[in-house]
Amino acid sequence: MSIAVRSAYGLSRHAKPVALGVGVCAVAAATAGAIALTRGEARAQTTVLAVTTIVAGCTFVAGGIVAWLRRPANLTGPLMMAAGFLLFGTSMAQADQSLPFTIGLVIGAVPAAVVAHLVVAFPDGRLHSPSERLVVGAAYLDVTVVQIVMLMFMGFERINGCPCPDNLLLVRDDAGVHSALMGGQRVLTVAVTVGLGGLLAWRWRAASRPLRRAIAPVLWTTAVTIVLLVGSVLTADAVSDGLGAASRIALAAVPIAYLLGLFTARIARVGVSDLVVELGRLSGPGQLRVALARALRDPSLELAYWIPESQTYVGIGGQAVDVGAVPGRTVTVVERGGRRVAAMVHDPALDDNPELLDAVGSAAWLALENERLQAELRAQLEELRDSRARIVDAGDTARRRLERNLHDGAQQRLVALSVALGLAETKLDSDPYKAAALLAAARAELAVALEELREIARGLHPAILSRGLAVALEGLGERSPVPVELHVDAVERPPPSVEAAAYYVVAEALTNVARYAQASTATVRVTGDDAQLRVEVSDDGMGGAAITKGSGLQGLRDRVEAIGGRLEIRSRPGSGTRLTATLPLQPRPAADHEPGDAERD
Amino acid sequence: MQSGTEPARTRVVIADDSVLLREGIAALLDDSGFEVIAQCGTADELLMIVRSYRPDIAIVDIRMPPTHTDEGLRAAQEIRERYPGTSVLVLSQYIESGYALDLLAESAEGVGYLLKDRISDVREFAAGVRRVADGGTALDPAVVSRLVGSRRGKGPLDELSPREREVLELMAEGRSNQGISARLVITERAVEKHVTSIFQKLQLPAASDDHRRVLAVLTYLRAG
Numbered sequence: 001m002s003i004a005v006r007s008a009y010g011l012s013r014h015a016k017p018v019a020l021g022v023g024v025c026a027v028a029a030a031t032a033g034a035i036a037l038t039r040g041e042a043r044a045q046t047t048v049l050a051v052t053t054i055v056a057g058c059t060f061v062a063g064g065i066v067a068w069l070r071r072p073a074n075l076t077g078p079l080m081m082a083a084g085f086l087l088f089g090t091s092m093a094q095a096d097q098s099l100p101f102t103i104g105l106v107i108g109a110v111p112a113a114v115v116a117h118l119v120v121a122f123p124d125g126r127l128h129s130p131s132e133r134l135v136v137g138a139a140y141l142d143v144t145v146v147q148i149v150m151l152m153f154m155g156f157e158r159i160n161g162c163p164c165p166d167n168l169l170l171v172r173d174d175a176g177v178h179s180a181l182m183g184g185q186r187v188l189t190v191a192v193t194v195g196l197g198g199l200l201a202w203r204w205r206a207a208s209r210p211l212r213r214a215i216a217p218v219l220w221t222t223a224v225t226i227v228l229l230v231g232s233v234l235t236a237d238a239v240s241d242g243l244g245a246a247s248r249i250a251l252a253a254v255p256i257a258y259l260l261g262l263f264t265a266r267i268a269r270v271g272v273s274d275l276v277v278e279l280g281r282l283s284g285p286g287q288l289r290v291a292l293a294r295a296l297r298d299p300s301l302e303l304a305y306w307i308p309e310s311q312t313y314v315g316i317g318g319q320a321v322d323v324g325a326v327p328g329r330t331v332t333v334v335e336r337g338g339r340r341v342a343a344m345v346h347d348p349a350l351d352d353n354p355e356l357l358d359a360v361g362s363a364a365w366l367a368l369e370n371e372r373l374q375a376e377l378r379a380q381l382e383e384l385r386d387s388r389a390r391i392v393d394a395g396d397t398a399r400r401r402l403e404r405n406l407h408d409g410a411q412q413r414l415v416a417l418s419v420a421l422g423l424a425e426t427k428l429d430s431d432p433y434k435a436a437a438l439l440a441a442a443r444a445e446l447a448v449a450l451e452e453l454r455e456i457a458r459g460l461h462p463a464i465l466s467r468g469l470a471v472a473l474e475g476l477g478e479r480s481p482v483p484v485e486l487h488v489d490a491v492e493r494p495p496p497s498v499e500a501a502a503y504y505v506v507a508e509a510l511t512n513v514a515r516y517a518q519a520s521t522a523t524v525r526v527t528g529d530d531a532q533l534r535v536e537v538s539d540d541g542m543g544g545a546a547i548t549k550g551s552g553l554q555g556l557r558d559r560v561e562a563i564g565g566r567l568e569i570r571s572r573p574g575s576g577t578r579l580t581a582t583l584p585l586q587p588r589p590a591a592d593h594e595p596g597d598a599e600r601d
Numbered sequence: 602m603q604s605g606t607e608p609a610r611t612r613v614v615i616a617d618d619s620v621l622l623r624e625g626i627a628a629l630l631d632d633s634g635f636e637v638i639a640q641c642g643t644a645d646e647l648l649m650i651v652r653s654y655r656p657d658i659a660i661v662d663i664r665m666p667p668t669h670t671d672e673g674l675r676a677a678q679e680i681r682e683r684y685p686g687t688s689v690l691v692l693s694q695y696i697e698s699g700y701a702l703d704l705l706a707e708s709a710e711g712v713g714y715l716l717k718d719r720i721s722d723v724r725e726f727a728a729g730v731r732r733v734a735d736g737g738t739a740l741d742p743a744v745v746s747r748l749v750g751s752r753r754g755k756g757p758l759d760e761l762s763p764r765e766r767e768v769l770e771l772m773a774e775g776r777s778n779q780g781i782s783a784r785l786v787i788t789e790r791a792v793e794k795h796v797t798s799i800f801q802k803l804q805l806p807a808a809s810d811d812h813r814r815v816l817a818v819l820t821y822l823r824a825g
Binding site: 415 | 618619621622625626628629632664669694717718720721722723724726
């Protein structure tokens, strides 16, 4: 699960001066390139090629600075700047001195590899799979090691017939070795190009709609550039020069394509202002999601609302939502004044546009808060429905148990009693002693039946409550097998529903103590004021109790919550159990989250 | 099978999960000349006993473990299907006409359904047990009066005289002419006359056996 909390998005303090420095260097390098160009006209490279190379270098450095300023953690900016300087560097091949000439030859093809790296790593600047690393690695190998080895066997005078400076790398001018190496380089270049094409095609197929929109300009300009570059390497002189110049122009468009990506984000911001207008017109549930999806250009957007009370997310209908459950989705949390409002579950392509997410989140937070309150209300209704169903179930279960108790107990005994009396009647004349014995047995049976009826009646409603809670609790304490210490503050008589709830809390708690806790003593404490009654039952037993579904405690919690109260349990294994019920004396709406809070932020 | 010259005693098995009631019934039947050969508390045990000992009659409580719903009734139906030689008398704490009619759906031969309250009238209860054991019927008067009472609107039943209605209800309970005459303190001839009149008024075919007569009357009452 990835939760990105977008609240601040800034640059490091040093970014701007560094960017300025890079810009100055670029201007200097471009100037140097231009000077070299004017001085080395005699050589094979055409002016067009040289000029387009410098133009491409400029756009790369400029684009790299912008990208780096906007995404300091993303490697794309630095890579673009590097490509730009390398392009300037290729102009050194026009120099008259041997050293710059040789350096220009060595780095001549490196920009192509960097561009390949750039496009594979787009948009997050990272290489993700082994195949990506393999293709990019092969590209760098091709333009560095293979290039240098080839230069070691390349005599320029023989090949180009030009008055060139010395190739400092030259070991031996060997036409055979050189052409063999050249052939090898071509094969490797074609392989890298095919691999790159495969990667990009796969990326396009796998991309979601918003991601395709984001990567399309970069992908297309790069593809065209690389095709042209490779073409210029593989073809003969005249065609090669033309293709080379064309590839430089396409290359110059690559950073522009990247900036265009950023620019679309700006266009999307225009969508945010549309969103603000639209927010004012929202009328029904679900429309907010549609509006936000439009502003973010992500139709798959989902919204989840934060419920502070249960620390969970719910959907607009109040149903529980697990925001971390879907892989391949990103969660952006919308916060306001340090309080969580909602979560936008969206396409990971939007990760690269935190400003847009921020802008949409800020624009829509009030609408989100509004829907959040509705969702919270629905969640409460849902819980209410559940607890109501549980209360009905509990009532049915109690009635069933009662029927069973009556059927198997008192009723059965009374039938048996009537049989015994019938028998006695038949014996009255023939066997009076037997009849007397039967009557005595019948009377004993009747006493048991009466006792059972009394128990059942008490289960229906503790009649003793009419004498007050304290007296009723005393009775519970006396019947408990575990010794009970009872403290009841003198409080005014609470309403009957509160008294009954308090009684059942203590009854259930003491039953649990006797059954499970293995405690030596239990304490019942009842305190209260004008507003509420607090009932606390603690023991020194083994602990480890919990309010689980279908348990007696769950039924108790439902009863307590039904009158607006709260039931809490503290029961660490080994350190006893404390059950606390807080019962309001005045009925109140069960709402802890005050809607007014939101507007005050 | 039986030794000596004494007439064979009716062999009874009692199934009820209340030991107390079971013992009471056993004592009562023993006094009334029955031979209680076994008692048990579950339907499974009952079926085992019936299979092994083929008693003349099984007295069965409807509600027994494990679910305490209608285990006894289902066991009773199985006994009737598989062991025709064993009559079944079902005891219930409540009147459920549906249960009774299920039991008598196919045949009223050797079957009974009585409220537990009836047991305390020892002689009447013993007579009912004997009647069912001998292949007759014992349907609780409360079930019969419910069936009669549940008929709506005017019909042939309204043409019966009060006396004829009494006779009809006693017939539905499964009593013989002799039983009815004893109950109403009239002669058997008078009973026969009433019965003929009832069958004419209700346009029922005359039935030879008491249990066929019960079925005919019940079918008529149910159809209402």
